[in-house]
Amino acid sequence: MNVKVKTFSKENEYVELPQLNHECPFRPYFKFNNFVSAPNFELRTEMVGGKEKKRIIIFDQKDKTKCFIYYFHSRSKLYICIKCVKKRLQVSAKLCQNSDGENYVITSNTKHVCEMVKYVPQNNDNIILHPPNFKVISNGKQKVFVFDQKNKTLGYIFTHLANNRYQCNGCTYFLRKNIKKNDFKSPGNFYLCLRKNENDEYYVQMKNNQKHLCQPRKYQPEKLEIRELKISNNYFYYQKKTLTKSINVAIFHSSNSNLCFTFSYCKSSNYFHCLNCTKLKKNYHIRPPKKDENGKEYFVHDPSKHSCKPIKVSSISTSNFQNLERKDITFEGESKKEMKIDEKRIIKLPNFEFRPNKFGEPEGTLVVFDSKDKSFCYEYYYHTSKEIFVCSKCQIKHSYVTAKIHVDEENGEKFIKLSKKEHICQPIKDAFAEKVIAASKFTFLNRDDETKPTKIIVFTSEKKEFYYEFRYIPSHNNYLCGVCWVLKKRVCVKSYKKENGDEYLMTLKNDKHVCEPKKYDPKNFL
Known part of the structure; x- marks a missing residue:
């Protein structure tokens, strides 16, 4: 059931109804206050610890000295009331813009459980x-x-x-x-x-x-100012025969091939340290080799930074030393070395998969299936700053069990490497399949028509005889069953995409309808 708003002027508006009889029951009249326009709100951007913090201040309509403060949440792209979150309730607001470029705010229907605070004007510092x-x-x-x-x-x-x-x-x-x-x-x-x-x-x-x-x-x-990097691609690896685990590199002098600078690799720092500068109690180090566009390796090495003088190449070409092949050397962070550490901790497909988290990020949750029973799994959340996945249930018990993504250079496939720590939590029953609605069981309506609200028809079975209708809620970025909402129950689904672009729906909490499904007739949706 749609209505068309006809506007001749700001003083004279009316609506056109295609039919008067609704299928849904009457509901009590309430004043619609979800839209907040200027000057009833204020946008703020502040610098805190070098980071940009965004806030929305929404004033009390009767007393402008009181307000609610919403803080921007980067993942959900919403502004959240922190005081309500501390009381385990999410009250959100979304910043929008109309066709004239004017800002306005849409607030969620959830009422605040916190008290308003005193409005303090922003200092432009x-x-x-x-x-x-x-x-x-x-x-x-x-x-x-x-x-x-x-x-x-x-x-x-x-x-x-x-x-x-x-x-x-x-x-x-x-x-x-x-x-x-x-x-x-x-x-x-x-x-x-x-x-x-x-x-x-x-x-x-x-x-x-x-x-x-x-x-x-x-x-x-x-x-x-900009300085040209000193590139050295004339070198060789070697080690002393009595130190079988050491890795050294000799970089030839740029103008005299009989001379060289010698470096020793330190695994803990992932640097090469000049041996002779160290003897002089000076420090000059270089990073492991890099690769150019053609895949050829080179060192970034500036001879002018040495405190020592180059030595003769012949001094390390004796029977006490032996040359090393590059294929036998692995530096810290190289994927081949990671794979050799412990094959038991390498998990390959299909023994794990990525799933969306509660903020809608497609790879926000990592699921590792139990090796004994694939119907059970461990769930990891993504730690942004450390770029690893962390087991959430183990972390609650003060144990840090992690997993890191790697890519096999030979076939380009992803795999994960588990940390040395074992889980202290128990695997959970994998209920993800029960929440997923495949593309064959739903269809979108009015998705490409900006003049009409976007809806989803979800069928009760593959036969498509009955269906439930969901409408899009921009403030929550999900779809709500309107009839259940009238009957005071919130039944929602959310749209996601897989890596290959396939779309699917996932039911949220309280997914059981209290309304009856409708008989599907394709003619009603032409």
Whole structure:
């Protein structure tokens, strides 16, 4: 049942009803307050610890000194009332925009269980800097040099941390040096955000209440600007015969092939350390080899950084040493080495699969099937910062059992490697198949028609004789059975896509209908 809203002017509106008789019963009239328009709400963006925090303030209609505060949740793309979440209730709001570019807010039907708080106006304490007050430097890892406001020959170097966040190099070093002292209380590092405006020009944003722990340093463009990487592709691996587990590399001198620099590989740090610089109590290290576009390996090696002098190649070409083949060497992080560690902890398809989490991310949950009974499984959630999956039930019991995704270089297939820790939780019954509705048992209506609400017809069986009708709820990003809702029960389904693009539905909690299915007649949906 649809109605058409006819608008001649703001003062004169009416609706057209194709028919008067509804199949659903009458419901009590209530005032619809789900839409909040300006000036009844306020958007805020603040910098906290170098991270951008978004909030929506929704005012009380009668008293503008009181409000509810909603915090942005990046995964669900909704604003959540934290005070209600602490009381185990989710009250959400969604920021929308109309055709004129004006913002408005849609709030969920769930009522707050928390009390309103006093409205405190936002202090505009963000500092915005434009060139020439800073300079973006590309020298391997991108940096930002911010000039001192009082002396433009001095400033602070910021190194890229994550996304658009940068941290002060000098403050980071100061914290590492003093953090263990009992008399030192850290006020925190100094952060900034590097952004671009609508003209694709850089600008810097940072909090006004931050203070540097370090002193400004002199601006030396010749040291900070782009430097060409020193590439060394003339080298060989070797080891001393008495040290069978050691891995050394000799990199030839660029102008004299009779001379070389020798490095020893350290597994714990995943670096090569210069042997002769270490003897002089100096430190120069390089990373394991990289690969160029053609797959050929090379070292990034700058001879000018050595404190030592090159040695003769003949000094390591004696009977005390032996050369190593690259195929017999594996460095930390290489997938072939990971596979050799413990084959029992390597899980391959179809003994695991990825499933959507409660936020709708297709690979947000990892399921590893029990080796003895495939009807039972362990569930892992994805830990974003560490880029691993963690067993949620073991974590509740203070045990950290993890799994990490790898890709087999030979066939391109994914596999997972389990951590050494064993599960202390018990596997759970896999009820996922019972919640999944295959594509053959449902169909979308009005999906490509913006003028009509999107709906889903879910059939009770493959014969398609009876069906339930669900309508799309934008604020929750799921589909709700309207008749059950009238009968005071929330029955919902959510749409997901597999890696191959196939779409399916998954029933949420309270999936049993209290309404009766309708007789399906294809003519009614033409």
